[in-house]
Amino acid sequence: MTAATANEFVALTNPHLPRLFRIGMRLTHQPAESQDLVQEALSKAWANWHRFEQSGSVGAWLSRILVNTFISRHRHQRVVDTTAVRPDILTHLYDANRLDEAAAPEGSWHSNHFSDEVLEALSELPAQYRQVVDLVDVQGLAYKEAADEIGCPLGTVMSRLHRARKLLREQLSDYATNYGLGLAAAA
Numbered sequence: 278m279t280a281a282t283a284n285e286f287v288a289l290t291n292p293h294l295p296r297l298f299r300i301g302m303r304l305t306h307q308p309a310e311s312q313d314l315v316q317e318a319l320s321k322a323w324a325n326w327h328r329f330e331q332s333g334s335v336g337a338w339l340s341r342i343l344v345n346t347f348i349s350r351h352r353h354q355r356v357v358d359t360t361a362v363r364p365d366i367l368t369h370l371y372d373a374n375r376l377d378e379a380a381a382p383e384g385s386w387h388s389n390h391f392s393d394e395v396l397e398a399l400s401e402l403p404a405q406y407r408q409v410v411d412l413v414d415v416q417g418l419a420y421k422e423a424a425d426e427i428g429c430p431l432g433t434v435m436s437r438l439h440r441a442r443k444l445l446r447e448q449l450s451d452y453a454t455n456y457g458l459g460l461a462a463a464a
Contacts, residue, residue, distance in 0.1 A: 286326055290319065293336045297343055304347045314350070318343040355457070398448040406441035413438055 297318065301311030322329075322342050329338055391399070399407060412423040413434070424434045 282326065286323060289335045290322065290339060293339050296336065297339055300340060300343055301347075304344070314343060314347055317350075318346045321346060392452075394449065394452045398445050401448065402441055402444060406437050406444065409434055409437040410441045410445070414442075 294315065297315045298311055301314040302308065305311050305314060318339065322339055325342075329335070399410065402410065408427065409423060412418045412426055413420065418426065420431055420434050420438075424431045427434065
C-alpha cells in the first residue's frame with residue numbers, strides 16, 4: 278500500500294481510538310489488555326483496509342474488528358486453560374503410538390480410551406440405549422446404518438440416542454464441569 282493510503286488510514290482511524298479503547302476496557306477491564314486489543318484490532322484493520330467500503334462507517338467497522346478480536350482471544354484462552362487443566366490432552370494429540378488411530382478415527386474410541394466415569398455412566402444406560410450410543414457415537418455409524426444394524430426404524434434410533442445422550446449429560450455434568458466443559462464453562 279502507498280504512503281497516501283497509510284496517511285488516509287491514520288487520518289480516518291485516529292478519531293476512533295478513544296472509543297475503541299473504552300470498548301476494550303469494557304471487554305477486558307484492564308488498561309494494558311485494552312491497549313493490546315486495540316493495537317491488534319488496528320493491525321487487522323490495516324491488513325484488510327483494501328476491503329473497507331468507503332461508504333461505510335469506519336467506527337463501526339473498527340468496533341466490529343475489535344469485538345471479533347476479543348472473541349477470538351477469549352476462545353483461544355479457553356483452549357489454553359483446558360489444556361492446562363488436562364495435560365493428558367496434549368500427550369494424546371502428539372503420542373506417536375497413536376498415529377494408526379489418527380488414520381482411522383472412527384474405530385479408535387474403544388472402551389480403554391474412556392475415563393472410568395464415562396465407562397460407568399455408559400454401563401448404567403439401559404441396553405437398548407447403550408447399543409445405539411455405541412453404534413452412532415462410538416463407532417460413527419449414521420442413524421440409518423445403526424437402524425439397519427439393530428433392525429428397527431430410524432425414528433427409534435433417533436429417539437433412543439436422544440434419551441441416552443440426555444441421561445449421559447445428567448450423569449456426567451459434574452465430571453464435565455471439573456474439566457471446564459459443558460454449560461458451566463460457557464458462562
